[in-house]
Amino acid sequence: MKGIMNAAVFKDIGHMEIEKRPIPDCPADGVLIKIYACGICGSDVRNFHNGLKGGIRDQIMGHEIAGEVVETGEQAEVFHTGQRVALAPDVSCGSCWYCKRGLVNLCEHHKMLGTHYPGGYAQYIALPGEVLKRGFVELIPEGMSYEHAAFAETCSAVLACQERNQVSLGETVVIIGDGPVGCLHCEVARSRGAAQIIMIGRDKLDMAASFQPDLLLDGARCSEELVDEVRSRTGNRGADIVICAVPSVMVHQEALEMVRKRGRVVIYGGVPKHNEISSLNSNLIHYGEITLTGAFSYPASGLYDALSALENGHIHAEKYINAKVSLYDVVEGMDMITKGQALKVMIDPWLEP
Structure with missing residues (x-):
C-alpha cells in the first residue's frame, strides 16, 4: 500500500x-x-x-x-x-x-x-x-469496539498475575495503587470471589471509588495508620495477598507489614531505573514465611484470555x-x-x- x-x-x-x-x-x-x-x-x-x-x-x-x-x-x-x-x-x-x-x-x-x-x-x-x-x-470478538479491544492488553497481565498467585474465594486482597491497573485488580479479584478488597491510592481516589472496593484508603496517610487499618479489618491477622500496583519501591515494606503469615506480596509492574532498590525487613519474610514475588506480562494465552474476559463482562472497559x-x-x-x-x-x- x-x-x-x-x-x-x-x-x-x-x-x-x-x-x-x-x-x-x-x-x-x-x-x-x-x-x-x-x-x-x-x-x-x-x-x-x-x-x-x-x-x-x-x-x-x-x-x-x-x-x-x-x-x-x-x-x-x-x-x-x-x-x-x-x-x-x-x-x-x-x-x-x-x-x-x-x-x-x-x-x-x-x-x-x-x-x-x-x-x-x-x-x-x-x-x-x-x-x-x-x-x-x-x-477481536464480534461486536467489540476497537477501543475496548486495545484495552485488552492492559487486562492481560492483571489476569495472569491473579491466576498465578491464585487469588481465590473468601480472601482479603489489598491493592496498593488506584490507577487503571489497581482498579483492574479490584474488578478481577471480585470476579474471582475475594471476600474483602482494600484499595490504597492517592490521585485517582474518586475514580477508584466507582469500582466499589470494600475499603478505600488515602495513601497520603502515614504508613503506620494504613497498616493498622488493614490489620483492624482482618482480625489483626493481615491480608491474604497484597498487590503493589504502583511504580514505586516505597510501598514494598508497607505491603510486608500488611500481609498475614504465609501470605503473598506481589510486586506488579516496573519502577524507574534510578530508584529500583527496595529496603525490606527480611525477618518479616523469614519468620512469617511470606512469599514475595514479582508479576510481569502474561503467558501465550494472555491476550486471548483478556479479550474473552471483556466479551463475557467480567471486566468493563467502559469504566x-x-x-x-x-x-x-x-x-x-x-x-x-x-x-x-x-x-x-x-x-x-x-x-x-
Whole structure:
C-alpha cells in the first residue's frame, strides 16, 4: 500500500514529534494493519520521561493496539484482509530456556512493539512473520469496539498475575495503587470471589471509588495508620495477598507489614531505573514465611484470555476509558494520566487535532 501516514515519534527523552512517514511496506510473511485505537500505557509515560530500553530513539511508541488487517504478504499465514485484530507488545525468541518451557514472558531475548519494533502511535503498523508467530495477535470478538479491544492488553497481565498467585474465594486482597491497573485488580479479584478488597491510592481516589472496593484508603496517610487499618479489618491477622500496583519501591515494606503469615506480596509492574532498590525487613519474610514475588506480562494465552474476559463482562472497559486524544495530543494524554485526570487515555490516530 502506497501513501503517507501520520506517526507520533519518540525522538529523545521528553521529546515527541508528529511526522509524515511512508506507510510501511507489508512484509512478505506478515501483515499491514490500519490502526483504529492505541492506549497510552503507564510504561509509555515512564519511557517518555526516562528513555526507551537500550537508549533507542527515533521510534514509534505504543503497544496497546487494535485495528484492521488491510494487506497480507504472499507468505503470510492465518490472517487475511478485513479481519479485526488486537495486538500486545511481547515477542519471544521461541528457542531460549524459558521459551522452551512455555514461559514466553520471561524470554531471554524478549522484544516489544513500540520499542524494538515500530508501535501503535501511528495510522498503520506492519508486522513481520516473527511477530505473527511469536508475538500476540488475536481476533477481536464480534461486536467489540476497537477501543475496548486495545484495552485488552492492559487486562492481560492483571489476569495472569491473579491466576498465578491464585487469588481465590473468601480472601482479603489489598491493592496498593488506584490507577487503571489497581482498579483492574479490584474488578478481577471480585470476579474471582475475594471476600474483602482494600484499595490504597492517592490521585485517582474518586475514580477508584466507582469500582466499589470494600475499603478505600488515602495513601497520603502515614504508613503506620494504613497498616493498622488493614490489620483492624482482618482480625489483626493481615491480608491474604497484597498487590503493589504502583511504580514505586516505597510501598514494598508497607505491603510486608500488611500481609498475614504465609501470605503473598506481589510486586506488579516496573519502577524507574534510578530508584529500583527496595529496603525490606527480611525477618518479616523469614519468620512469617511470606512469599514475595514479582508479576510481569502474561503467558501465550494472555491476550486471548483478556479479550474473552471483556466479551463475557467480567471486566468493563467502559469504566476505565475516559479520554480520547489525537496523535498530535499524545503528550497531553500522558499529562492527563500523570495528573490523575484519567484512568485510561486512548489515541484515535485518525482524529484531527
